[in-house]
Amino acid sequence: MNNNPIGIFDSGIGGLTVTKEIVKQLPDESIIYIGDTARVPYGTRSKEIITRFAKELTNFLLKRNVKCLVVACNTVSSVALEEIKKISPVPVLGVVESTIQLAIKTTKNRKIGVIGTVGTINSKTYDKKIHEINPKIEVDSIPCPLFVPIAEEGLETHQATKLLAEGYLKGLKKRQIDTLILGCTHYPLLSKIIQAVMGRKVSLVDSAKPTAQSLRKILEEKRLLSNKKPRYEFYVTDAPERVLQVASRFFGKILNGKLQQITLPTL
Amino acid sequence: MNNNPIGIFDSGIGGLTVTKEIVKQLPDESIIYIGDTARVPYGTRSKEIITRFAKELTNFLLKRNVKCLVVACNTVSSVALEEIKKISPVPVLGVVESTIQLAIKTTKNRKIGVIGTVGTINSKTYDKKIHEINPKIEVDSIPCPLFVPIAEEGLETHQATKLLAEGYLKGLKKRQIDTLILGCTHYPLLSKIIQAVMGRKVSLVDSAKPTAQSLRKILEEKRLLSNKKPRYEFYVTDAPERVLQVASRFFGKILNGKLQQITLPTL
Numbered sequence: 389m390n391n392n393p394i395g396i397f398d399s400g401i402g403g404l405t406v407t408k409e410i411v412k413q414l415p416d417e418s419i420i421y422i423g424d425t426a427r428v429p430y431g432t433r434s435k436e437i438i439t440r441f442a443k444e445l446t447n448f449l450l451k452r453n454v455k456c457l458v459v460a461c462n463t464v465s466s467v468a469l470e471e472i473k474k475i476s477p478v479p480v481l482g483v484v485e486s487t488i489q490l491a492i493k494t495t496k497n498r499k500i501g502v503i504g505t506v507g508t509i510n511s512k513t514y515d516k517k518i519h520e521i522n523p524k525i526e527v528d529s530i531p532c533p534l535f536v537p538i539a540e541e542g543l544e545t546h547q548a549t550k551l552l553a554e555g556y557l558k559g560l561k562k563r564q565i566d567t568l569i570l571g572c573t574h575y576p577l578l579s580k581i582i583q584a585v586m587g588r589k590v591s592l593v594d595s596a597k598p599t600a601q602s603l604r605k606i607l608e609e610k611r612l613l614s615n616k617k618p619r620y621e622f623y624v625t626d627a628p629e630r631v632l633q634v635a636s637r638f639f640g641k642i643l644n645g646k647l648q649q650i651t652l653p654t655l
Numbered sequence: 656m657n658n659n660p661i662g663i664f665d666s667g668i669g670g671l672t673v674t675k676e677i678v679k680q681l682p683d684e685s686i687i688y689i690g691d692t693a694r695v696p697y698g699t700r701s702k703e704i705i706t707r708f709a710k711e712l713t714n715f716l717l718k719r720n721v722k723c724l725v726v727a728c729n730t731v732s733s734v735a736l737e738e739i740k741k742i743s744p745v746p747v748l749g750v751v752e753s754t755i756q757l758a759i760k761t762t763k764n765r766k767i768g769v770i771g772t773v774g775t776i777n778s779k780t781y782d783k784k785i786h787e788i789n790p791k792i793e794v795d796s797i798p799c800p801l802f803v804p805i806a807e808e809g810l811e812t813h814q815a816t817k818l819l820a821e822g823y824l825k826g827l828k829k830r831q832i833d834t835l836i837l838g839c840t841h842y843p844l845l846s847k848i849i850q851a852v853m854g855r856k857v858s859l860v861d862s863a864k865p866t867a868q869s870l871r872k873i874l875e876e877k878r879l880l881s882n883k884k885p886r887y888e889f890y891v892t893d894a895p896e897r898v899l900q901v902a903s904r905f906f907g908k909i910l911n912g913k914l915q916q917i918t919l920p921t922l
Contacts, residue, residue, distance in 0.1 A: 426704050427694045432807075434895040437693050506897065537804045540699075546822070548815035555813070628701040630773065654921045 391616040393418035394603070395454030395478075397445040400428030401624070401631060402536070402573030403460030404638040406483065409596035410458070411620075413604055418619045420452055423635075424652065426625035429536055430463045431505025431572070438507060439468040444652050446472050448623075454478060455612050458603060462571045462595065463505050466513035479606055486598035487569055488517050492525065494591045495567040501560040501590075502529035503582075504571030505536065514571060528563050532556045532575075539574040540634055544581060553578070553585045561586060570594040577638075622647045658883040660685035661870070662721030662745075664712040667695030668891070668898060669803070669840030670727030671905040673750065676863035677725070678887075680871055685886045687719055690902075691919065693892035696803055697730045698772025698839070705774060706735040711919050713739050715890075721745060722879050725870060729838045729862065730772050733780035746873055753865035754836055755784050761858045762792065762834040768827040768857075769796035770849075771838030772803065781838060795830050799823045799842075806841040807901055811848060820845070820852045828853060837861040844905075889914045 394417050396407050401423045411419065422445055424430075430438050442464045449457060456479040459465045459472065465482030473480045491500050502514040509531040518527050535556075538549050560568065568590050570576055576594045583592060607613045624631060627649040635643045661684050663674050668690045678686065689712055691697075697705050709731045716724060723746040726732045726739065732749030740747045758767050769781040776798040785794050802823075805816050827835065835857050837843055843861045850859060874880045891898060894916040903910045 426700060432895065432897060433693060433893050437893040533808055534801070534804055534810070537801055541800055543801070546818070548818040548822075551813070551815040551818065555815075626700050626704040628699065630699060 389615055390455045390612045391418070391614045392453050392455040393420045393619070393621070394456055394458060395449030395452065396421045396458040396460050397449060398423050398461040398573065399430035399441070399463060400425050401635045401638050404635060405573050405576055406458070406460040406596045406599055408638070408640050409600040410603060413600040414607070416614050416616070416618055418614060418616070420449060420454060420621045420623070422448055422623040424625050425627065425631050429505070430461065431507045431536060432533070433507060435467050435511070438464060439471050440655055442468045442472055443475060444655055446476060448652060450476065450478070456481065456603070456606065458599065459483065460573060460599070462573060463507040466504070466508040466511040479610065481599065481603055481606060483573070483595035483599045484513055484517060486602035487571070487593060487595045488514065488521070490598040491567050491569050491593045492518065492521055494593055495525065497564070497566045498524060499526045499563060499565040499567070501563070501565040501568040502527060502571050503532045503535075503556065503568065503575065504529070506531045506533055508571050514569065526563070528560055528565060530556055530560060535578055536572065536574045539577040542637070544578050549578070549581055550585070553581050557582070557585050565590065567591045567593060623650050624648070625650065625652050656882055657722045657879040658685070658881045659720050659722040660687045660886070660888070661723055661725060662716030662719065663688045663725040663727050664716060665690050665728040665840060666697035666708070666730060667692050668902045668905050671902060672840050672843055673725070673727040673863045673866055675905075675907050676867040677870060680867040681874070683881050683883070683885055685881060685883070687716060687721060687888045687890070689715055689890040691892050692894065692898050696772070697728065698774045698803060699800070700774065702734050702778070705731060706738050707922055709735045709739055710742060711922055713743060715919060717743065717745070723748065723870070723873065725866065726750065727840060727866070729840060730774040733771070733775040733778040746877065748866065748870055748873060750840070750862035750866045751780055751784060753869035754838070754860060754862045755781065755788070757865040758834050758836050758860045759785065759788055759792065761860055764831070764833045765791060766793045766830060766832040766834070768830070768832040768835040769794060769838050770799045770802075770823065770835065770842065771796070773798045773800055775838050781836065793830070795827055795832060797823055797826060802845055803839065803841045806844040809904070811845050816845070816848055817852070820848050824849070824852050832857060834858045834860060890917050891915070892917065892919050
């Protein structure tokens with residue numbers, strides 16, 4: 389048993405979609421969440437900068453005695469996970485591996501698509517890790533850079549979003565993938581329009597459920613489950629009005645007044 | 656005479672559209688430009704964070720002995736200009752005031768529209784400053800949050816952009832403004848589509864030309880013009896491939912290999 393909190397971080401508030409699922413599957417666990425809203429988004433930045441920012445977030449959580457770290461951001465999980473593992477004395481879980489395992493279980497025709505930020509797609513992490521498990525699977529990955537601002541602006545049902553989605557996903561449709569990984573924590577908010585564009589036969593796989601399941605397994609195996617009344621702490625590096633609104637939408641519960649703003653010591 | 660460089664900063668590389676015009680109007684002036692590409696965009700952040708980041712950029716340029724400062728960013732000019740003036744021993748020029756003067760000269764029916772980031776529009780700086788000069792002018796201001804990522808993605812001619820522009824600008828059309836301020840350094844890249852949506856009779860006013868003209872006046876008045884062969888230095892806080900490409904597009908000249916990456920000391 390270990391009643392210390394789980395540490396979760398993201399470049400912003402997208403990771404709250406994963407956190408919501410962790411709270412659901414592990415209701416006895418305390419959580420400290422930090423989103424780097426002063427510097428979001430990470431998806432367009434270089435590997436060097438993403439790694440430095442991610443280490444700063446890691447240090448913030450390690451100082452608060454978390455018993456494990458969840459990197460609830462596909463970009464950081466794709467680009468900087470190994471670097472975070474190097475500096476962390478506690479287990480580190482990204483969102484890529486468990487999502488990939490679910491996608492491999494799901495595909496029947498062995499054609500998987502991946503969509504994500506420019507950083508995630510350029511890293512080729514999904515392609516490499518799928519091929520490590522099964523080299524026969526065809527993987528097509530495409531960046532969808534406007535999906536993050538669209539989700540944050542709440543334009544999921546706008547006709548412009550449909551047009552953009554059709555453009556981004558055209559290639560994946562042609563390749564007849566049967567499974568599509570939503571490789572960004574913001575994308576589940578666009579799942580309706582993505583499903584409509586891809587057609588009913590394509591299974592969408594996102595990171596929230598498989599990551600929460602993997603986390604449960606790790607805590608069980610390492611005997612780190614908690615038996616105390618849980619506490620939740622939410623930190624952000626900037627808290628303009630708009631972040632408060634969007635955070636509540638992503639987490640599925642009102643978070644107003646619960647987001648504490650802090651300044652992150654820089655490396 | 657003063658052969659020290661002009662210091663120009665922006666949250667990212669949008670300020671290069673203003674810099675391009677300054678180079679054109681003041682070809683003998685040396686320039687040091689810095690864009691905070693590791694933390695762009697600023698337009699969605701709080702006043703507190705924008706002010707801190709802007710002061711860090713100001714300090715970077717002041718240490719390099721600039722003879723004046725140009726804040727080539729509408730968000731910073733709207734939100735943090737007074738704070739920058741407080742810490743700067745050299746003249747500080749934002750992009751708001753000269754743009755407003757041009758817009759007031761341009762309007763005939765005394766109805767001016769302003770579009771910009773959420774930060775710029777929420778600050779109400781344009782509205783206030785126009786009314787300080789002429790309280791009889793009607794001002795309508797609207798945030799267009801997706802225009803920045805659209806310009807950076809090069810989607811100016813995409814059908815989705817037209818749909819989004821129609822949505823954003825609908826209210827301004829109804830109010831029959833005859834002059835529209837493009838209150839963000841990225842927006843001139845979208846001027847064709849904005850003009851098409853607003854109609855030919857509406858004059859678009861952007862910050863590049865009036866800011867360069869004001870700068871010339873200030874340098875003349877304060878006898879700060881240079882008579883040396885100019886030197887250009889461009890700094891960014893992050894330089895992924897994509898920044899290099901977009902920077903050249905914004906500046907109108909190839910900048911590959913000319914952007915130096917630095918780490919900004921934090922306050």
